Amino acid sequence: MQMDVNGIKQHVLPHYLTAAELDHVSLTVAPLGNGHINSTWLVSSNQRRFVLQQLNTQVFTAPWSVVENAMVIANFLQQQTDNYALLLTYPVLTLTGQLAVDDRQHGFWRAISFVENSHSIEKMHTTAQAQQTAYAFGSFAAALGQLDATLLQQTITDFRHLAARMTRLQQLAAEDPLQRRQHCQPWLDFAVSQRALLDDVAQMEAQLPLRICHNDTKINNLLFDDDNQPMAVVDLDTCMPGYLMYDFGDMVRSCCASVAEDATQLADIDVLPEYFAAISQGWLQALAPVMTPLERESLWLGVKVVTLMLAIRFLTDYLDGDRYFRIHHAGHNLERAINQFTLYQRFVEHEAQLKPLLQSQ
Template sequence: MRVNNQIWKIAQKFQTAEIIDIQTYGNGNINQTFLVTLSSTESFILQRINQQVFSQPKSVIDNMCRVVEHIQAKVTHNLLKRNWQIPNVLLTLEGENHVIDQDNSIWRGISFINDCQCFDTVQNPQHAQEIGYALGLFHTLISDLNIDQLTDTLPGFHITPQYLQHYYQVLAKTQVKSCPEVKYCQDFINQRATQIDILEKAKARRELPLRPIHGDPKVNNIMINCQSGEAIAMIDLDTVKPGLIHYDIGDCLRSLANPLGEETQAWQEVEFNLSLAKAMLAGYLDVARNFLTEYDYFYLYDCIRLIAFELGLRFLSDYLAGNIYFKTNYPEHNLQRALVQFQLAASIEAQATPIRQIIAQLK
C-alpha cells in the first residue's frame, strides 16, 4: 500500500539514513503500523498510537521505555540460555521518544527484530512451550521492576467484576433481542456471576500482588527465530502496566489452547486443548518458577477459567450495546465471538480436575 508524504516526513525525523521504502505492516487492529526500509538495508517500525484506545499515548511510550531499559540491564548482567531480543524505542534526531504530527497524533519508532517470525495460531506443542517460555522469561525479567514507575494506561483492564457491572448497565438500557444464542449467553453469565471476583478478592487480601504485566500475551506477540524455532522476543508492549500475572497467563492460555480460534463459526466444537496448555505451562514454569508463590499456583486454574469467561462477557456486552468497541464484519459477529469464549470456558470447567493435576505435576 502506498503511503503519503506526511508519513515519509515523520519517518525521516527518526533517521539520518536515506529511506527507500515504507509499507503498511502487520494485521493489528489498534495502532497504524508501517515498516520503514533504509538504504543501509536496516529497517524500523513506525507506529501511530490509537488515542481512542490509549488516552495517555505519551504514558504508553514512557512505560515501554522503562520496561525496555529494565530488561536491557537485566539481560546485560545475567547469562540467559538464549539471545533474548528487546524492541527498542527509537529517539528522534532531536532526542525525543515520539513525534507529534499536524493532527496532534503521536508517532513512535521501534527497532525491527530480524530473522524471526510470529504466528497467529499455535503450530504444535513445541511452539506452545516456546510461547510459555517467552512469557515466563518476560515476567521474570520485569518481576523486580517497581510498579510505581509504570502508569496504568488501561484502568479497569481485566477487572472482571467491572465488566459484569458494565454488562448489567447495558442490559438496563437495551431492548435485548430474543434468540436462543443470546439466552444461552445470559444463562451462562447468571450461573457464574457470583464466582467472578475470585482474583480480585485474592488481590484485596494481598495473596496476589500487583506486578508488571505484558497485558496482551497472545500467540502472535511472541517472535520465533526462523532458524532455531526458539522464542526470542515479546513485542507489542503498549499494554505493559501493573496487574496480576494471572491475567497474562490466563489470556495466553485462552488464545493458545483453543485450536479453532476465537473467530470460528463452529462454536459448539470449541475445546480447551490440554496438551497445548500443558506444554505452555511447562515452558512458563521452566523459567518463572523461582519467583512464584504458593498463592500464585493456587489461583492458576481460576485465571485460566476466568479470562475466557471475561472476554465472552465483553463480546456479549458490546453486541448488546450495538458493536461500538470491537471491530465487526457482520451484525452478529460479537455474539458469535461470545459463544466461542463461553464454550471455551465451559470446556475448561469440564476439565478442571486434569488441569489442576497438570499444575500440580509441573509445580
C-alpha cells in the same frame, strides 16, 4: 483517522528521517501484522528499518503512558542480560529526542526497533511451540520480577478487572443503544450467572504480589528466528501492574482452544489438554523460582477469569456498536463472544483433568 502511505511520508516520517532519507529511492512503508487495535507499518530506508505505529487513542486514552512504560521496560531489561536471553525491542526516538509524535490532526505515532531476521507465528501448531511460548513469556515476567511494578502506568483502566467489565456489560445491556440485546439475551444471562467468580477473584488478588504483566500473551506477540526459536517478546502496549495468573490464563485461552476464537460451530470448540500441559510446563520452568505458592495456586483461576472476561468484552463491544475490536462482518463480535463463553464452559468441564497438571510440573 487512518492514514495512507503518502500521508505517513508527508506528516509522520519527517519526525524520524532526515531529508536525505526521505528523498532516497529505497524508502518504503508497508503494512505490518494484523492487530485488532493499532495500525502498524514497517519503514525501510537506505540506512535502517523500524516499526512505525499509530496508537488507537480511543483504546489508549493516555497514549504517553504506553511509550513511557516501554522505555522503562527497555531500560531495565538492558541491565538484565545475565537473567534475560531474549532480544529487546526499544523505542526509537524522533530526531528531536521525543518518544512519540503527538499530532492533534494526524494522530499519535511512535516508532519501535525492528528485530531483523525474525518472523511471527499466527497459529500454534505443536506442543513444542506451546512450551516455548510459555517459557518465553515466563522469562519476560521473571526478568521483570525485580522491577517495582508501580513504576509502570495503567495504559487501559480496569483492563483485567472482571467486576468492572461485568458492570459495564450490564449497563450497556440496560441501555441497549443499538437494539442488539434481543440477539444475545441468553449469553447476557449466562454472563450474569457467573458473578460468584467475582468473590473468588477479590479474595485471591488481595493475597497476591503485584507484578509487571504483559497482558497479551499470545504466540503472535513473540518473534521467532529461522529455526522457529523465540527471539523477542513484542507488543508491550498493555504491560502494566497486575497478577501473573492473568498472563498465564491468556496464554491458555489463546493456545489451548481447538478452533479459532471466532469459529461459529460450537460443537467444535474444545480444550486441548496436551497443549495445556505444555504451557504449564514452560511457564513453571521459567517462573518456579519467582512465584509464591499462592501465585501457583491462582493460575487455574486466571484461566477461567481471562476467558470469561474476553467473552464479556466481545459482547460489550457488540452492544456498543463494535467500537473497540476491529470486525470483518456484521455480528463478528457476537460470534467471538459466544465462542469464548463456550470455551469458558469447556474449561470448567475439564477442570478435574487440567488443574492437577499445575501441581505436577
